[in-house]
Amino acid sequence: MAEFYEWLREGCRRRELGAPKDVPEKMLQNVSEDGALSGRCDNVLAEEKMQIAKSQLSLEPMGSVLGARVHGLDLSKPYGDDVKRELREAFAHHLVLCVPGQDLSYDDQVRFASVFGKADEKQISKDEKGEGKSRERGVMYVTNIRENGKQVGSLPDGEMQFHSDGSHRDIPYRATSLWAMQVPSRGGETKFANLYAAYDALPESTKLRIEGKQCKFIYQVDATFREQTREDDPTLSNAVHPLVKVHPDTGRKSLYLSRLMTRYIIGMDRAESEALLADLFDHAEKPEFVYAHPWKPKDIVIWDNRCTNHARNDFPADELRQLRRITVSEPGDTSASSAGY
Numbered sequence: 235m236a237e238f239y240e241w242l243r244e245g246c247r248r249r250e251l252g253a254p255k256d257v258p259e260k261m262l263q264n265v266s267e268d269g270a271l272s273g274r275c276d277n278v279l280a281e282e283k284m285q286i287a288k289s290q291l292s293l294e295p296m297g298s299v300l301g302a303r304v305h306g307l308d309l310s311k312p313y314g315d316d317v318k319r320e321l322r323e324a325f326a327h328h329l330v331l332c333v334p335g336q337d338l339s340y341d342d343q344v345r346f347a348s349v350f351g352k353a354d355e356k357q358i359s360k361d362e363k364g365e366g367k368s369r370e371r372g373v374m375y376v377t378n379i380r381e382n383g384k385q386v387g388s389l390p391d392g393e394m395q396f397h398s399d400g401s402h403r404d405i406p407y408r409a410t411s412l413w414a415m416q417v418p419s420r421g422g423e424t425k426f427a428n429l430y431a432a433y434d435a436l437p438e439s440t441k442l443r444i445e446g447k448q449c450k451f452i453y454q455v456d457a458t459f460r461e462q463t464r465e466d467d468p469t470l471s472n473a474v475h476p477l478v479k480v481h482p483d484t485g486r487k488s489l490y491l492s493r494l495m496t497r498y499i500i501g502m503d504r505a506e507s508e509a510l511l512a513d514l515f516d517h518a519e520k521p522e523f524v525y526a527h528p529w530k531p532k533d534i535v536i537w538d539n540r541c542t543n544h545a546r547n548d549f550p551a552d553e554l555r556q557l558r559r560i561t562v563s564e565p566g567d568t569s570a571s572s573a574g575y
């Protein structure tokens with residue numbers, strides 16, 4: 235319970251609302267008997283909704299465990315610091331935001347992504363001979379469109395397992411944005427899992443067992459299933475991260491792992507690691523932690539890679555799907571290979 239009050243106070247402080255004088259009884263509905271906090275705190279959100287209403291933005295929850303649709307915003311027009319602050323607050327609480335019906339140029343999407351951190355935009359780089367050469371960094375099309383049988387984008391077809399973008403890099407992407415250009419008539423939903431809620435719901439014994447553990451993450455470009463990654467290939471992008479990750483903005487713990495990219499728990503017997511990870515993957519993918527987003531053209535969606543996983547449902551191979559993707563890096567991340575998965 236003490237932890238909950240701390241969380242609430244911290245949240246209020248960060249949102250510059252001032253610490254609550256007393257915590258209304260209704261807020262305690264989010265706390266179970268053993269003091270655990272539910273994945274999302276709706277009455278705190280109601281309070282926030284009132285704040286946001288002042289500036290014409292309104293939030294409509296999308297799923298029961300994460301996600302909000304933002305209304306009252308045209309991202310092709312200028313918007314000020316108040317709106318940006320509100321978007322960041324909404325992002326911290328809902329983890330995934332969708333602004334529907336947006337006519338977005340590439341620059342508009344960069345501007346939107348920049349609200350949340352350092353947008354990975356197109357850059358000019360020099361080639362080896364020192365001649366100027368334009369290179370697209372950051373922008374990527376997730377699409378199954380093919381020209382002369384060759385794929386023109388990334389992650390073209392079908393189902394994709396749960397992962398978070400950049401968890402195979404030392405500094406993962408803070409966020410990823412996708413703008414829907416063409417979507418299939420059925421399937422192709424992006425599923426988002428709330429990793430705070432997955433952590434909170436673990437039995438105490440498991441929380442103790444995984445505290446302080448670290449995992450190896452490995453990713454092979456364009457792999458959509460775990461089995462496609464060659465673990466013994468040292469050229470594949472890989473990194474080590476804590477299994478219980480504390481979010482730098484909210485201070486909350488999440489279960490940071492994914493079926494697609496997490497290979498093993500460091501320092502644990504391999505068979506034990508496999509068995510534990512198999513259970514944890516299943517746990518983190520339980521329907522109660524997941525919202526599946528049914529795309530509509532012109533949706534712009536942004537998600538927090540530090541506390542959510544995402545996956546994709548299968549869709550008909552003969553229907554086109556195209557989304558423009560711009561990632562958001564940590565402001566201090568100057569690594570050259572910022573464009574990626």
Ligand code: OGA
Binds near residue numbers: 422
């Ligand atoms: C991605 C991704 C899923 C999708 O762009 O990182 O995982 O639904 N996309 O296409």
Ligand code: MN
Binds near residue numbers: 397398575
């Ligand atoms: Mn992804």
